[in-house]
Amino acid sequence: MTRVLIHPVKRSDAQEIVTANVRSRDYHARWAQPFTDMSGFDAWFGQLLTGPNASFIARDVESNGIVGVFNLTQIVWGEFRSAYLGYYGNVAFAHRGLMADALERVKNYAFNEFGLHRIEANIQPGNVASINLVRRAGFLKEGYSPHYLQINGKWCDHERWALVSGDDRGV
Known part of the structure; x- marks a missing residue:
């Protein structure tokens, strides 16, 4: 049974995403800072339109509520064909x-x-729920990157997890 559907982000999703982000602010505080106002949405949405990025909204089939947001960023085509997942x-x-x-x-x-x-997904070592999510999806831990990304004004270490198409070693 399908419980979740995804679709590319549309401008018409803006207010609903902002509302969900505001309600989830404390839930994400240690790990991420999603935008919480329309100007933040506009800046984020603008990057989607101008860069090699793709973002998806996941919706609960039963209620049509937003379950989450997924971003494929810094997509590189050609021989590399890779992206970062957030x-x-x-x-x-x-x-x-x-x-x-x-x-x-x-x-x-x-x-x-x-x-x-x-x-590739880069995750702070203490974010157990996120690590469990990618592990369950078959991602493999490839390494550790000290001071990789700035979160709340502090450079934070991250674990590097990746999944290669057709690679079932992590499943």
Whole structure:
């Protein structure tokens, strides 16, 4: 049974995403800072339109509520065919396995529709829920990057997790 559907982000999703992000602000505080106003949405959406990026909304089939947002960024085509994966969930749908279902759909889209070869996710070591999410999806830990990304004004270490199309070692 399909519990989650994904679709590319549309401008008409803006207010609903902003509302979900505001409600989930404390839930994400240690790990990410999604935008919480329309100007933040506009800046983020503008990057989608001008850069090699793709973002998806995951929706609960039953309620049509936003489960989460998935971003494929810095997409490189040619011989590399790779992207970085970022995501965050809506606290209203937390701990139901819906983000895992959504990630499966995003993976399928990335590999089958875009033709990507590799997806990489960088996750802070203390973010156990996120690590469990990618591990469950078959990602393998490839390494550790000290002071990799600035979160809340502090340079934070990250683990590097990746999935290669057709690679089932992590499953």
